[in-house]
Amino acid sequence: MSLVPVPPRTVTPIKTTPKLTPPPPVITTPCDPLPDPYYIGDGLRRVKPYHFTYNTHCKERWRGRTLVDIFAEEFRDRSQEYYADSISRGLIVINGKVATPATVIKNGDVISHTLHRHEPPITASPIAIVHEDADLLVINKPASIPVHPAGRYNHNSVVEILRSQYANAFNPSPCNRLDRLTSGVMFIGKHRAASERVATEIRARTVRKEYVARVVGEFPEGEIVCEKPILQISPKLGLNRVRANGKTARTVFKRLAYYPPCEDGADGQPRDGPADLPWRALRGYSIVRCMPLTGRTHQIRVHLQFLGHPIANDPIYCNQRVFGPALAAGESGGEDDEDVITRLGRMGKEEVAEAVAYHDEIVDGYQKRRGEKMTGEKCDVCGTELYSDPAPHELGIYLHARKYADEAGRWAYETELPAWALPPPGVAGPTEPTPETDPLAVDLAALGVEVDGDTEATVKESKAATAAAAIV
Structure with missing residues (x-):
């Protein structure tokens, strides 16, 4: 077959410039000078209220x-x-223009909300440097x-506190995450390459982690393995529970x-937690070392609750007002999920005595000890309902990330035991971790745990079931 040459065609260039839709305008935060936003008082780190503007693009579910x-x-x-009034006053606008409460949001809109921001106080304890x-x-x-x-926190966060302490010498880049109420070891990259390197090691599960917890009751001795799957029940409330489909x-x-x-x-120990509960005082407590083999949200807290030994001052998973007297020990069904979500969602805003009539005395005790709650007062500037300061027992839970160690033995970073894990005054007990209890x-392999190529552990069902039955 012969090839037939084709003469080149003349292409006329398009002279018109395509029209590009400019992005919608947004609102900038009014200038509130904050050279040093922090002040310390009553053992708390505080931030003076300040104006701040959130700019949020329309989400698909908002259309x-x-x-x-x-x-x-x-x-x-x-x-x-409050929101209707803010819209009417022009504090909430769409694409930089005044809107009404009935304005319908469409794709591409940018919503700007300027408010007088009130950050909750946090502990004044310094962020200690391990390395x-x-x-x-x-x-x-x-x-x-x-x-x-x-959420309600901005300056009162690890990233912003470190940035302030180092005079903006670097942009802190966390490599791992701990819940707000949890203390312990964290890795902060000083530049992107370092942050990505450490984060990659952690994600690859070549790093072993040890947590320490103080739990209700007499936890069994020996190696206890829990392999129950975990499902997020309420993303908004951060609630997770043991579920077969998790x-x-x-x-x-x-x-x-x-x-x-x-x-x-x-024993000299404060009866910490949501209330001074007699059932906790009568059961005693245990200090437990924990090694998570997976990284699910609230994994240790949920597993300890399922095993019948929740963290002693956990405001969620050790709360009878939410889970009832048995604290959901051994539960894996979802029959009461809606009730649990409702009760948990009302905490901190109103009391739920009508939902827990079976332990009114506990509710009364909680009210006396609870610190952070709505006071009935309002801010003179913005009318925001104000919260009281949190009580000391509300600033954290008995869960501490004590040690991170590279599997190959190249490095390890650890802290001492936290004060709440030490023996009570006048009582004998370990003041530091012991080799015999190192998870x-x-x-x-001896426990029936097989690790595959992704370092995900597969625990034999009979082994976990036996442990759970013994504990519950």
Whole structure:
């Protein structure tokens, strides 16, 4: 077959310039000078209220909904009346233009909300440095401090506090995350390469982690493995529970110490938690070392609750007002999920005595001890309902990330035991971790734990079931 040459065609260039839709305008935050936003008092780190503007692009689920409906449903920390008034006053606008509560949001809209921001106080305890070099900070994060700015917290976060302490010499980049109420070891990259390197190691599960917890009751001795899957029940409330259709989750536990009950409180230990509960005082408590083999949200807290030994001052998973007298020990069904979500959602805003009539005395005790709650007062500047200061027992839970260690033995960073894990005054007990109770030294193969190429552990069902039955 012969090839036939084709003469080139003349192409006329398009002379018109395509029209590009400019992005919608947004609002900038009014200038509130904050050279040093922090001040310390009563053992708390505080931030003076300041104006701040949130700019949020329209989410898919917001399309076709009214402006006031979106705020009332998605941002429930304030009343619908507050949002309607803010829209009418021009504090909430769309694409830089005044809107009405009935304005319908469409794709591409940018919502700007300027408010007088009130950050909750956090502990004044300093962020201790475990290790520092040119690339990395290893810190001991105090409980009560969130890692990133989120929700009601901005300046009162690990990232912003470190940025302030180092005079903006670097942009802190956390490599791992701890819950706000949890304390312990965290890795902070000083530059992107260091942060990505450490984060990759952690994600690859070549790093073993040890947590320490103080739990209700006499935790069994020996190696206890819990492999119950965990499902997120309420993303908004951060509630997770053991469910058969949840994600794989496995934790190894070893008891460090058990301190029997002391009915008259002569052990010198404060009865921390949502209330001064007699059932806790009568059961005593244990110090437990924990090694999570997977990284599910609230994994240790949920597994300990399922095993019948929740963290002693956990405001969620050790709360009878939410889960009832048995605290959901051994439960894996979802029959009461809606009731649990409702009760948990009302905590901190109103009491739920009508939902827990079976332990009114506990509710009364909680009211006397609870610190952070709505006071009935309002801010003179913005009318925001004000909260009282949190009580000391509300600044954290008895869960501490004590040690991170590379599997190959190249490095390890650890802290001492927290004060709440030490023996009560006048009582004998371990003041430091012992080799016999080290979960990182557990022979997983001997327990029936097989580790695949992704370092995900597969625990034999019979082994976990036996442990759970013995504990519950």
